[in-house]
Amino acid sequence: MGVDDRAVLRFDDFALDTASGTLRDAHGAEIMLRPKAFALLLFLLERPCVLHPREALLDALWPNLAVTDDSLTQCVGDLRRALGDRATAVLRTVPRRGYMLTTTVLRETAPASAFAPLSSMSAAVPPDGDLLVFEALEPASDDAEAQRFARVLGAELLRTFSRSETILVHTRATHPLPPESFRLSGAVRRGGEEPELSLLLEEADNGRVVWADQLTLPAPQRREEALAVLFARLETLVMGEGLRRARQKPAQALRSYDYVRLGAALYGRGGEAEKHEAEQHFLRAIAMDPGIAIAHAFVAMILMNRVHVAEGHDRAAERHRALDFARQAVELKPRSSFSVAAFAYALARSKLWDTAIENARMAVRLSTLSAIGPRTMAAVALLISGEAAEALLALQPAIALDPFSAAGPRSALGTVLLLTGRREEAAAELRRAAAHLPDFPPCLRSTVVAAVELGRMDEAHEALARLRRIDPDWLGSLREFLSFMRDRQVVERFLNAFAACGEPVMDCVSPSIAADRG
Known part of the structure; x- marks a missing residue:
């Protein structure tokens, strides 16, 4: 069942x-x-x-x-x-x-009316996302076939929307609606195999139009991808409106999910200072609402990726803390692709590779095709755990649906392509990522390897020079990166590439890596 x-x-x-x-x-x-x-x-x-x-x-x-x-x-x-x-x-x-x-x-x-009615909800804002009331699609005419088609397409939209990490979707509501919620309405006109869909997104409390569009949906066999793209756009709009509101609020009016919005925006910038500030936002969210799973997952990611550990702490302690936060996220929301993917990533970085693979696969199954965040974390967990080909299958379809994907996922895709032998494609993806996030150490490390293996030594030296400039402890970071990679051939490729650039990297690697190489 x-x-x-x-x-x-x-x-x-x-x-x-x-x-x-x-x-x-x-x-x-x-x-x-x-x-x-x-x-x-x-x-x-x-x-x-x-x-x-x-x-x-x-x-x-x-x-x-x-x-x-x-x-x-x-x-x-x-x-x-x-x-x-x-x-x-x-x-x-x-x-x-x-x-x-x-x-x-x-x-x-469950019929449409069974999809989370709001009749029993208080007029409170959902603690871990935005509330979206999805009204039934209006048919083009009153005949039975048009009404049936509108119901079927509405159900398809609901199945896609209901898997959101950040939007709580309902199909009917009592009044008044909670503040800061949204209403989505629309109409459908069937034109052969490609129906025309009109959608309108409004702020529920004041009717302000956030977005309106008309689009033609492809045939049923290609509709899953189209709906995933549509939902990703809708999710971005809702999240953007929420972030705009959060930035306008006084500090005393911020709720837990507002802190998540602010933290996520900072986290996406990729810098260490921004991630530290983002961590404080996520911890404030947890202090206000200990049950907010997404904040625990973000803290786990920040701790696991921290480049410089505070005095008095070591990396092992940070990893244990990260794993604890990731476990808590899954405890709170076991069917959240974001939480499960963060847990998989933390397990992989802790060298619990087999368990990481199981959780990464689960995160991909739980996610939509357009869920780039969870799929990126799952793909990196698979890559670390020695499953580069599977990582490519998890991540590439999501990025293909969004030509404007963020630099972090594109950098991850570049590394995955590199380690599956597709060097030219890898170099192109890494260049795209670097154009938007030029000071991202993982991207620069992979760029060095791709450029050396393609014989482009000028490009390799340029990437290495930038890596030295932005991270004075880049050798230590490289050592740590190589230490949790399961595939020893991957380690060998990175060591050889940096050695080709004149860097004595063997002096910096751990004894276990050196022993494996020797």
Whole structure:
């Protein structure tokens, strides 16, 4: 039973709506569940009438984490309290063996109206994203076929939009709407295999038009890519409006997700000073709302990538902190492609390569084609873990959909192309990245290797000179970079390229790398 499709899972007197992540009783009242209790229930509903050993449940709910049996006992207790008087009839404990869901589970496809209605929500701003109310598409005429087509295309849009990391999509709302939310409406006219779609994005509280456009959608077999591009554009517009608002607010009016917006904008600039300032924003967001997963994931990335470690700290301690933040992000939002990708990256940098590969693959499956951020992190985790070809499959389609991709992902793609033997393409991508982010050490390191292997020594020396200028400890950074790469042939290629530029890099590498090379 897959949960990627929106569904209602009915069991005993309860219904679990996977679209909105809510559990309801026989009267339709929502039952609050902690994240781990929800994950346990979902796991059992997918595998009813089967005895699950405690060890299997611990592995499923806390992958790659060392937790005690008490954690599972507390989780089961939370679930029993939520189920109330029906707990005994629904959930059976087999002493010293495990747990079993003892009721039949019926799966229903969730109708559009089941997609996270707002009737039970207070007029509060969502803590971890922007609220977007998506209204049904208007058909071109009143005939049954036009109405059916509008419903089908609306459902396709919803499936794409609902996988967003930053937008919480609903299909109906009570009034008044929360402040700073958005409304998306539109109409569709069917013209053969290529329907014409008109969309209007407005601020929900005042009706100000943020964006309006009319576009022709391709045939169904090519529609997934087109909808992914459309959604990426919509997501960028909503995030941009949110960032504009956050920058205009006084400090005392900022909410947790405003700090995430401000931090993400700084993080995207790529500099060490900007990343340090971004980290402070993310930590403020966590202090205001400890459950904001995306902030934990960003902090994990910053700590893992930190070039200069503060006095009194070492890189190993920073890595442990980063891994803790990444684990917490996944704990808070286990189906977030961004959180899972950050966890995969932290695992790869910690040399837990096999586990990193599993999580990177999961992050790609959870993401849309246009989700460049998660796919970049997943691709780098795969690259570090020795799966360069798989990294290319994860990242290249996302960048192909967006010709204006940021420099960081393009630099990552350049490195992936380099290590899969496509040197000319790699050099072109690295030049594009450097044009927008000229002082990005990972891009410059890969440029040195690509230029040497292509016989362009002037370009290699120029990149190396810039690397020396922007990072006085570039040899230490290179040593660290090579230390967590799983593929020894990759290490060999980097060492040979820098040696060809006259740098005695063997003097700076760790004994383990030198021993492998010797």
